[in-house]
Amino acid sequence: MTDATPSTQNGPMLSADGTPLKKSLQIALRRQKIRALMLIAPLLLFVLISFIAPIADMLFRSVENEIVSETLPRTVIALEDWGYDDGKAAPPGEDVYAALYVDLSEAEELKVHTRLGSRLNYETTGMSSLFRKTGRGVGRMDTDIYADQFIALDPRWEDPAAWIALMDAPGISEVLPETASAWSSWQRILVSKNDDIAEEQPEDFLYPMLFRDLVRHPADRVAAYDGPNADMLAAARAAVDGFEAVSLEEQFIDIDKDWASPEIWGTIKAFSSPYTAGYFLSSVDLKLTPAGIEEQPESQQIYMLLFGRTLFMSMVIMGSCILLGYPIAYLLSNLPLRTSNLLLILVLLPFWTSLLVRTSAWKVLLQQQGVINDILVWLGLVADGDRLVMINNQFGTIVAMTHILLPFMILPLYSVMKTIPPSYVRAAKSLGATDWTAFWRVYFPQSVPGIGAGSILVFILSIGYYITPELVGGTTGTFISNRIAYHISSSLNWGLAAALGTILLAVVLVLYWVYDRIVGIDNVSLG
Amino acid sequence: MVSTNTDDGFVVFDGVQKSYDGENLVVKDLNLSIAKGEFLTMLGPSGSGKTTCLMMLAGFETATNGAIRLGGKEINNIPPHKRGIGMVFQNYALFPHMTVAENLSFPLEVRKIGKAERETKVRRALDMVQMGEFGGRRPAQLSGGQQQRIALARALVFEAELVLMDEPLGALDKQLREHMQFEIKHIADNLGITVVYVTHDQTEALTMSDRVAVFQDGRIQQLAPPDELYEEPQNSFVAQFIGENNTLMGKIEKIDADSALVRLDNGDLIDTVPVNVDKVGDRTLVSIRPERVEFNRERLLPDAHTLKAEVLEFIYMGDIYRTRLRVAGTDDFIVKTRNAPDQRRLKPGETIEIGWRPQDCRALDA
Numbered sequence: 077m078t079d080a081t082p083s084t085q086n087g088p089m090l091s092a093d094g095t096p097l098k099k100s101l102q103i104a105l106r107r108q109k110i111r112a113l114m115l116i117a118p119l120l121l122f123v124l125i126s127f128i129a130p131i132a133d134m135l136f137r138s139v140e141n142e143i144v145s146e147t148l149p150r151t152v153i154a155l156e157d158w159g160y161d162d163g164k165a166a167p168p169g170e171d172v173y174a175a176l177y178v179d180l181s182e183a184e185e186l187k188v189h190t191r192l193g194s195r196l197n198y199e200t201t202g203m204s205s206l207f208r209k210t211g212r213g214v215g216r217m218d219t220d221i222y223a224d225q226f227i228a229l230d231p232r233w234e235d236p237a238a239w240i241a242l243m244d245a246p247g248i249s250e251v252l253p254e255t256a257s258a259w260s261s262w263q264r265i266l267v268s269k270n271d272d273i274a275e276e277q278p279e280d281f282l283y284p285m286l287f288r289d290l291v292r293h294p295a296d297r298v299a300a301y302d303g304p305n306a307d308m309l310a311a312a313r314a315a316v317d318g319f320e321a322v323s324l325e326e327q328f329i330d331i332d333k334d335w336a337s338p339e340i341w342g343t344i345k346a347f348s349s350p351y352t353a354g355y356f357l358s359s360v361d362l363k364l365t366p367a368g369i370e371e372q373p374e375s376q377q378i379y380m381l382l383f384g385r386t387l388f389m390s391m392v393i394m395g396s397c398i399l400l401g402y403p404i405a406y407l408l409s410n411l412p413l414r415t416s417n418l419l420l421i422l423v424l425l426p427f428w429t430s431l432l433v434r435t436s437a438w439k440v441l442l443q444q445q446g447v448i449n450d451i452l453v454w455l456g457l458v459a460d461g462d463r464l465v466m467i468n469n470q471f472g473t474i475v476a477m478t479h480i481l482l483p484f485m486i487l488p489l490y491s492v493m494k495t496i497p498p499s500y501v502r503a504a505k506s507l508g509a510t511d512w513t514a515f516w517r518v519y520f521p522q523s524v525p526g527i528g529a530g531s532i533l534v535f536i537l538s539i540g541y542y543i544t545p546e547l548v549g550g551t552t553g554t555f556i557s558n559r560i561a562y563h564i565s566s567s568l569n570w571g572l573a574a575a576l577g578t579i580l581l582a583v584v585l586v587l588y589w590v591y592d593r594i595v596g597i598d599n600v601s602l603g
Numbered sequence: 604m605v606s607t608n609t610d611d612g613f614v615v616f617d618g619v620q621k622s623y624d625g626e627n628l629v630v631k632d633l634n635l636s637i638a639k640g641e642f643l644t645m646l647g648p649s650g651s652g653k654t655t656c657l658m659m660l661a662g663f664e665t666a667t668n669g670a671i672r673l674g675g676k677e678i679n680n681i682p683p684h685k686r687g688i689g690m691v692f693q694n695y696a697l698f699p700h701m702t703v704a705e706n707l708s709f710p711l712e713v714r715k716i717g718k719a720e721r722e723t724k725v726r727r728a729l730d731m732v733q734m735g736e737f738g739g740r741r742p743a744q745l746s747g748g749q750q751q752r753i754a755l756a757r758a759l760v761f762e763a764e765l766v767l768m769d770e771p772l773g774a775l776d777k778q779l780r781e782h783m784q785f786e787i788k789h790i791a792d793n794l795g796i797t798v799v800y801v802t803h804d805q806t807e808a809l810t811m812s813d814r815v816a817v818f819q820d821g822r823i824q825q826l827a828p829p830d831e832l833y834e835e836p837q838n839s840f841v842a843q844f845i846g847e848n849n850t851l852m853g854k855i856e857k858i859d860a861d862s863a864l865v866r867l868d869n870g871d872l873i874d875t876v877p878v879n880v881d882k883v884g885d886r887t888l889v890s891i892r893p894e895r896v897e898f899n900r901e902r903l904l905p906d907a908h909t910l911k912a913e914v915l916e917f918i919y920m921g922d923i924y925r926t927r928l929r930v931a932g933t934d935d936f937i938v939k940t941r942n943a944p945d946q947r948r949l950k951p952g953e954t955i956e957i958g959w960r961p962q963d964c965r966a967l968d969a
Contacts, residue, residue, distance in 0.1 A: 502663055503696035505683040507710035508761065514684075517709070521700045 135581075138574035141352035144344065147183050147192040150175035150257065152348040160342035160366040167336045173324040174254065174288060177214065181281040182261040184211040186268055198569055199354065199364070200343045206334050213331035215280075218322050222283035225319050230308050238305055239278050245303030251293070254285040284324065290316045342366020355575035379576065382556045383583070389474060389555070390538040396478040397485035397534045398527060405489035405526070410498070423486050431480065435547045438476040442466040442548075468550025476548050477538055484537060485530035492526030528595050536584055556580060612636030612672075613797055614660065614765060619669035621655050629655050631821040633669070637799065639764075642791055644800045646808040647818030648844070656818075657767050657801045662686050673765065684713075689758030689766040689796075693773055695750045697742035703729070703753050704738035710761040728760040731790065748779045755787065759794065766791070768800045772807065784810050805845050809833065817841050834892075838879055839967040842890040849896070849936050851889045852969065855880055863966050865889055867931045873908050874961035879968050886969035893925075893939040895963040898955045899947075909958040912936065914949045924948060930957065 089097040145152045154175040158168040183189035193207030226233040233239075239259075242248065249256040258281055266273050290298065290313045298313040328335040346366050347354060354364040361377040363370050371377070404423070408416045426434060441447050444463045452458040466472055496519065504514035542557040549558065556576060563573035591597070614637040621630040630652045637643045645653035658664040660671060662683030670677050678686055697706050707725040716724070729735050732752035742750055751771060758766050768787070772780045788811045791798045802808055808815045809829040817824045817832065817840075825837045836842035843850070856872065857864040863877040865887055873889065880887045897903055898912070915934065916927040923939050926949050930936040938957070940946055949955065 497694060497696070499692045499694060499696040500698060502661075502683070503690065503692055504698075504709070505663075506661055506686075506688060506690040506767075507713065507757065508684050508687070509709070509713045510684055511682075513713055518698055522698075 409493035473553035689763035
């Protein structure tokens with residue numbers, strides 16, 4: 077490499093062939109990096125696809141709220157000008173009811189109005205039944221008189237072909253905006269039913285929209301239209317002023333008088349945007365109401381309590397694990413290898429039994445007719461009448477979870493203690509320290525990384541624990557995770573479950589950060 | 604068995620025995636008296652019981668039998684932290700979570716010494732090992748030699764009169780080790796402290812000690828100053844363990860108080876000094892140091908017995924020549940000669956006559 081002389085001028089160092097040294101180093105390293113990436117690629121892809129992506133999607137549900145604006149697109153737009161005004165507002169005008177009429181007609185045909193009802197029912201009770209009831213009633217409204225009157229005027233109004241010709245004409249959406257909009261709904265309905273539009277008689281809800289369009293426009297505007305069936309339209313325009321009209325507002329209120337309530341409209345309006353903070357507000361015992369953000373009524377405030385309880389109990393479990401695990405780990409690390417390996421198997425034994433078995437065993441032990449109570453009664457320490465309640469409460473959860481999570485504390489402690497040479501304590505003693513001083517000033521500080529690792533493990537595991545609190549927690553010993561599971565599988569309020577899960581994740585990350593600031597994450601050692 | 608006066612020493616082991624399992628004795632009847640200010644080294648192969656003795660003295664192991672006395676007081680039942688013995692460990696055992704100054708301050712703090720006095724003493728101890736400016740560092744930021752100095756300073760900072768050292772230089776490279784040997788020796792001499800030093804490195808033992816106790820199989824094989832130990836080993840184990848050594852096997856042909864005639868297995872006769880052989884016909888192991896072998900006929904006594912030797916290998920080692928010979932049937936008889944201007948270099952294949960002064964050739968137990 078005699079020609080690899082470093083350049084004498086101030087430029088970058090050059091390699092033998094004249095390319096800058098940094099660049100050739102990068103090229104050399106890039107190949108290694110690509111190789112490394114290729115090696116982890118299968119696992120990375122697997123994790124991304126099967127793990128990260130579903131979790132991200134699930135968490136995204138905590139803010140997603142497109143169901144309202146997708147199911148009631150016209151209503152949402154028509155409601156824009158309406159204000160809730162602290163519940164004193166009058167119900168919105170006929171335009172909103174007309175928009176709701178078309179939206180609901182389509183939703184009912186597509187069978188999506190009940191889903192919307194369930195969604196809005198999370199926010200205001202009664203919404204679910206209101207939508208179900210209205211879905212049944214919307215086809216039976218008195219709006220068929222419009223169809224009758226149009227058909228009586230010109231039978232072509234009954235003919236799908238005439239409608240198609242009219243609605244396909246360019247510029248028709250300016251002349252008949254609401255009708256065109258309703259027509260697109262009609263098309264979607266037929267597509268969903270696999271029907272041919274040319275053979276199906278137009279649905280009733282088209283005619284009220286046609287009526288509204290024609291009544292609103294002056295005659296000359298309709299006359300400006302010169303596409304197919306212009307004569308039919310002109311004749312209809314001339315006749316509509318004499319038509320018998322039906323108020324859609326009254327029709328809705330007939331079905332359910334809740335449709336006159338500003339609460340209902342306020343709720344729809346409050347949740348009309350495609351993204352909402354509503355789930356997160358619910359997660360912290362607040363509520364997005366038409367009037368703004370309010371506290372939940374006291375009887376329904378449970379989530380802050382559950383978060384608080386989860387954190388508190390996780391701390392207690394972590395503390396019990398430290399207290400119980402430290403002496404065991406100390407003993408294990410100071411015994412000869414043969415003995416300590418045998419004892420380590422005993423520590424690991426719980427891992428080889430099913431979690432359910434272990435939890436159920438605690439049920440057997442702790443219940444009021446259980447082994448411990450029986451012994452206490454037999455010893456005469458407790459009267460048969462007032463046996464101790466040790467299960468289905470916080471005590472039971474803490475006992476069972478401490479037992480289950482103890483290995484996660486012992487193992488990191490053991491592996492850290494194993495690396496502390498006995499000569500440190502001997503040195504401390506030879507320097508004049510008593511047994512306690514030698515332990516506290518010399519041994520304990522060096523075992524802190526093990527305590528840190530064990531605490532993080534136990535705390536993070538317990539904060540998201542589900543099965544054990546579910547089985548032995550009763551009502552006072554359950555965790556936030558049990559509530560999340562309830563919303564996932566029973567109430568099907570996935571948005572709220574996602575919001576609770578997101579908050580839990582955030583809390584863990586914040587605690588992790590705090591831990592890093594106080595203890596230092598580089599002080600954590602798994603051995 | 605070496606018997607010593609066990610009454611007036613500063614440190615006294617009196618009939619000490621140690622067993623871990625109740626079946627085998629690791630230390631068998633140890634009697635040893637160490638004078639105040641003495642530098643005594645316990646030397647021996649691993650498993651010879653030397654470290655166990657040190658640990659019993661420090662208080663980390665209890666003697667199964669016998670008494671250990673320090674300054675006339677029996678310390679068998681005194682816990683280690685009350686013995687006031689400084690100790691330097693093999694891996695230094697500097698507390699990794701404390702700075703150097705905190706490490707040194709630790710023994711003073713547990714003795715409830717005031718802050719100002721602590722600082723003065725720590726400073727003085729650091730200066731003594733020439734580490735004055737390292738007080739704020741962590742042990743992990745120091746080199747092996749520096750850690751060694753700190754460990755030494757920590758063992759000395761509380762003014763212990765007795766300091767134990769358990770192979771303190773084992774982890775250092777050769778050059779640093781040799782340097783530290785002198786430094787430890789000088790500090791010990793200057794402070795007048797008593798040092799019990801454990802090592803398996805015989806050079807270290809010879810260099811540093813006032814006396815060396817050679818351990819083997821739970822017993823002291825020989826307790827003597829370094830020169831005596833090297834030149835007058837009392838048995839074959841000591842002769843072979845300390846320094847390089849040529850051995851020849853034979854039988855006593857004739858014996859009196861200060862000389863013995865040995866007939867080697869190939870029939871040759873040689874002059875020896877009897878050490879622990881006592882009658883004609885005994886098997887004996889004859890030991891001769893390589894540097895005491897002479898092949899220049901003029902320098903030998905006129906009536907000395909000589910042996911025929913064939914030169915097998917000549918190795919040039921700078922300050923010395925090392926020549927391997929075949930003598931009396933063994934192929935690994937070594938002769939060391941100084942690299943001097945008039946020194947002859949032997950050539951492989953050459954046949955020469957070798958001999959020695961009778962007092963350099965010791966007839967030991969076989």
